[in-house]
Amino acid sequence: MNRELLLKINAMSKSFGTTKAIKEVTVELYKGEVRALLGENGSGKSTLMNMVAGLLQPDAGSMELAGNAYAPKNVVEANRCGVNMIVQEMSTVEGLTVAENLFLGNEGEITRLGICNKPLMHAKAKEILHSFGLSDIDVDLDVGHFPFEQRKLIELAKAVYAHPQLLIIDETTTALSQNGRDKLYQVIRDMRGDGRTVIFISHDLSEVLQLADSITVFRDGSYIDTIGSVCATEDKLKSLMVGRELTGKYYREDYDGACTGEEVLRAQGVHCADSGLADISFALRKGEIMGIGGLTDSGMHELGQVLFGAQKVDSGEVKLTAAGKNIRTIRDAIGGGVAYVSKNRDEEALFTQDSINNNISIVSLRKFSKPLRLRPRAEREFTTKHANAMQVKMASIHQHVSALSGGNKQKVALAKWIGKDSDIYILDCPTRGIDVMVKASIYDLLSRLKEQGKSIILISEEILELIGMSDRILIIKNGRVSGELHRSRELSEEDVIQYMI
Amino acid sequence: MKNKLKNIIPYAGLILVFLLFVVLTSGRILNAKNIKMIVEQSILVIISSIGVVFVMSLGSLDFSQGSMLGIGSIVAAKLSYVSIPLAIAATILVCTAIGALNGFLHVRLRIPSFIVTMCMMFVFRGLTSYLTRESALQVSFKIYDLDNFTLKLIVTVALVFVGFYIFHFTYFGRQAKAIGAGEIAARYSAVSVDKMKILVFALAGLTGGICAFMNIVRVGTATANTGSLHETDVLVALVLGGMSVTGGARSRYSSVVVGGVMLAVLANGLVMLGVGIAQQQLIKGVIFMAAVALTAGKSKGVTVK
Numbered sequence: 001m002n003r004e005l006l007l008k009i010n011a012m013s014k015s016f017g018t019t020k021a022i023k024e025v026t027v028e029l030y031k032g033e034v035r036a037l038l039g040e041n042g043s044g045k046s047t048l049m050n051m052v053a054g055l056l057q058p059d060a061g062s063m064e065l066a067g068n069a070y071a072p073k074n075v076v077e078a079n080r081c082g083v084n085m086i087v088q089e090m091s092t093v094e095g096l097t098v099a100e101n102l103f104l105g106n107e108g109e110i111t112r113l114g115i116c117n118k119p120l121m122h123a124k125a126k127e128i129l130h131s132f133g134l135s136d137i138d139v140d141l142d143v144g145h146f147p148f149e150q151r152k153l154i155e156l157a158k159a160v161y162a163h164p165q166l167l168i169i170d171e172t173t174t175a176l177s178q179n180g181r182d183k184l185y186q187v188i189r190d191m192r193g194d195g196r197t198v199i200f201i202s203h204d205l206s207e208v209l210q211l212a213d214s215i216t217v218f219r220d221g222s223y224i225d226t227i228g229s230v231c232a233t234e235d236k237l238k239s240l241m242v243g244r245e246l247t248g249k250y251y252r253e254d255y256d257g258a259c260t261g262e263e264v265l266r267a268q269g270v271h272c273a274d275s276g277l278a279d280i281s282f283a284l285r286k287g288e289i290m291g292i293g294g295l296t297d298s299g300m301h302e303l304g305q306v307l308f309g310a311q312k313v314d315s316g317e318v319k320l321t322a323a324g325k326n327i328r329t330i331r332d333a334i335g336g337g338v339a340y341v342s343k344n345r346d347e348e349a350l351f352t353q354d355s356i357n358n359n360i361s362i363v364s365l366r367k368f369s370k371p372l373r374l375r376p377r378a379e380r381e382f383t384t385k386h387a388n389a390m391q392v393k394m395a396s397i398h399q400h401v402s403a404l405s406g407g408n409k410q411k412v413a414l415a416k417w418i419g420k421d422s423d424i425y426i427l428d429c430p431t432r433g434i435d436v437m438v439k440a441s442i443y444d445l446l447s448r449l450k451e452q453g454k455s456i457i458l459i460s461e462e463i464l465e466l467i468g469m470s471d472r473i474l475i476i477k478n479g480r481v482s483g484e485l486h487r488s489r490e491l492s493e494e495d496v497i498q499y500m501i
Numbered sequence: 502m503k504n505k506l507k508n509i510i511p512y513a514g515l516i517l518v519f520l521l522f523v524v525l526t527s528g529r530i531l532n533a534k535n536i537k538m539i540v541e542q543s544i545l546v547i548i549s550s551i552g553v554v555f556v557m558s559l560g561s562l563d564f565s566q567g568s569m570l571g572i573g574s575i576v577a578a579k580l581s582y583v584s585i586p587l588a589i590a591a592t593i594l595v596c597t598a599i600g601a602l603n604g605f606l607h608v609r610l611r612i613p614s615f616i617v618t619m620c621m622m623f624v625f626r627g628l629t630s631y632l633t634r635e636s637a638l639q640v641s642f643k644i645y646d647l648d649n650f651t652l653k654l655i656v657t658v659a660l661v662f663v664g665f666y667i668f669h670f671t672y673f674g675r676q677a678k679a680i681g682a683g684e685i686a687a688r689y690s691a692v693s694v695d696k697m698k699i700l701v702f703a704l705a706g707l708t709g710g711i712c713a714f715m716n717i718v719r720v721g722t723a724t725a726n727t728g729s730l731h732e733t734d735v736l737v738a739l740v741l742g743g744m745s746v747t748g749g750a751r752s753r754y755s756s757v758v759v760g761g762v763m764l765a766v767l768a769n770g771l772v773m774l775g776v777g778i779a780q781q782q783l784i785k786g787v788i789f790m791a792a793v794a795l796t797a798g799k800s801k802g803v804t805v806k
Contacts, residue, residue, distance in 0.1 A: 310689065334691040348689050351682035354750040362679055362690045371672045400750070416690075 012061030039218035042405035054078035251468025261286030275302030291470030339417030407438030511743035522770030552708030570728025573713025600706015604699035681748025
């Protein structure tokens with residue numbers, strides 16, 4: 001292989017306050033290479049890539065791009081040098097049309113004498129999307145009309161159109177369905193074929209092994225090792241990431257016995273036009289983990305919201321069996337011991353701009369105080385106890401949640417409901433974008449909750465997780481239940497997928 | 502560490518402003534009579550702020566305090582001839598109703614609060630002008646029995662403490678701040694967001710009503726201009742006192758007192774230096790801008806609901 005150096009990162013460091021996010025990292029990247037970056041949440045991969053893409057400035061160290069000194073002050077400068085990045089979050093701008101988004105920051109191309117040539121923009125935008133296999137997107141619609149996945153693909157099309165020599169993709173696949181992933185993989189392979197370079201960050205080890213030429217592992221802000229993917233295995237990568245051998249179980253290992261506890265929740269003929277759900281019926285038992293699978297837009301995420309009373313149903317009902325009460329509002333649900341951790345964690349499950357303490361206590365105030373008499377000390381004891389039980393890595397209970405890594409945020413979101421002593425947990429993609437260690441601890445938690453007789457509805461886009469954790473899997477397709485599978489050692493991914501599409 | 506420093510800024514600002522005027526007025530500002538005047542001046546802003554700080558903790562704004570003062574003063578003036586307790590009760594009730602209406606319209610019509618309250622400001626400012634079009638309304642002389650500095654001070658201090666308690670030690674205060682920290686997350690945590698908002702705006706109406714009565718006790722007449730620009734004074738004071746415009750966890754109750762006093766010192770000192778009303782407005786405007794720039798989150802834009 002032609003090993004021509006493209007990017008050299010030289011002893012770069014970056015701190016946020018007292019936290020050293022990146023410690024003297026040196027990495028070399030070659031032309032025509034696909035490099036994966038691996039590491040737990042908070043290991044510094046994203047920070048490093050943000051510096052390469054001009055989103056952050058390093059405190060120390062330097063970079064060289066194709067032999068020249070490279071120190072981008074902002075994204076535009078990085079783009080000019082041929083470095084583009086797809087960030088983890090949404091970065092298309094709502095309120096602008098798809099076409100306007102595609103040319104945002106690059107209006108020169110469609111502007112003559114300071115005036116935007118709309119027909120030209122329209123035509124070019126169509127061409128870009130067409131070449132990307134996205135012809136069905138109307139470029140004159142507000143980008144806000146499109147779901148997350150489509151918007152991600154629009155962003156990707158934009159980045160590819162810029163023809164970068166280095167494309168950085170930060171944990172994008174979690175937001176994509178198989179079809180979207182295939183498009184992304186194609187982009188990556190095309191770039192490699194062109195002699196250009198791709199860096200991608202992902203927690204999906206099998207994807208990493210399948211795509212990358214080489215893999216660089218980070219841990220606690222330090223560079224650990226770079227290995228060729230040919231000689232790497234999932235286990236080896238995991239132990240490099242964690243710093244020790246991982247032993248034992250990941251998913252549940254029991255396969256014996258059906259769940260025969262009493263019924264705790266029943267959905268009966270649920271119809272909901274807004275979320276496209278039709279005729280959904282099932283019963284959840286005590287001590288049962290019920291998986292719900294399907295494609296992203298199958299309606300399974302909306303079903304979670306309906307069960308929690310966050311979306312109104314047009315007909316049918318969701319009933320708490322023991323109390324004989326229907327869930328119509330969020331207050332009904334929480335009052336009946338139902339917990340919900342949304343897929344949209346930062347908006348719906350957490351107050352990111354508030355302390356860990358306030359996040360955990362908000363649903364449990366009654367446990368240690370009266371409406372007219374909050375007791376801060378008792379509250380602190382309560383929240384500290386539950387944060388510690390979940391092993392949240394924090395400086396203090398008063399630290400803002402926004403300062404935590406993704407895995408720790410999720411632990412706070414879970415601690416809130418465990419503190420409330422909820423009986424039914426609706427968890428929508430609880431391990432999304434979370435590293436192996438925290439993932440394992442969440443699976444362990446689910447097993448413990450099950451043992452305690454709690455019931456769990458696990459909505460997930462990861463089929464292996466559904467198979468590994470559920471007593472029963474309900475598959476949703478086009479808003480209807482398309483299949484039901486029971487726990488068994490023989491269950492394969494194909495068994496689940498056939499009901500999904 | 503950085504946070505601690507940020508917490509001190511408003512207090513440091515207050516001391517700095519005070520010292521500055523001590524020097525500029527060669528100590529005249531420290532005259533006992535003048536200190537009393539500063540306190541008297543700050544009382545109105547402080548009382549309104551007690552309610553408005555809750556509104557701001559939601560991440561909302563209330564621009565209707567001044568017009569409440571106007572309409573409340575008319576109610577108080579008219580009823581002062583019937584019975585003083587009735588006048589007090591009615592003034593507070595009317596303003597509370599206006600506050601509740603603010604909240605209701607904000608929630609129901611899904612209009613940002615600053616627009617709703619600004620519209621209400623015009624509506625009630627207009628009504629005030631109409632009701633006082635022929636002449637200013639005089640209050641009954643009986644009301645002057647209440648014009649007692651000590652009494653007003655006691656009432657204010659008591660209200661400040663009640664507000665403090667509610668802000669920090671009740672579900673009400675906690676839930677208001679939770680809404681400011683994240684409205685959707687609050688809804689997903691069983692907070693009745695709409696109900697809370699209406700209650701909080703009603704509370705701001707209540708303090709607006711108390712403020713209206715305190716005002717008329719002092720000035721004795723209700724005119725078309727009563728309470729004009731009071732709403733901006735309240736907001737400026739709170740921001741100077743370190744209250745976050747976006748509300749939520751960064752809300753600081755201390756801004757009620759710190760800001761109210763700072764604004765009064767500023768106004769009083771400027772008058773002593775012979776600075777005219779027009780220039781005072783200009784200075785307030787500049788300081789307000791500076792305070793918002795200093796307290797607002799640097800990275801993210803400010804959104805007010």
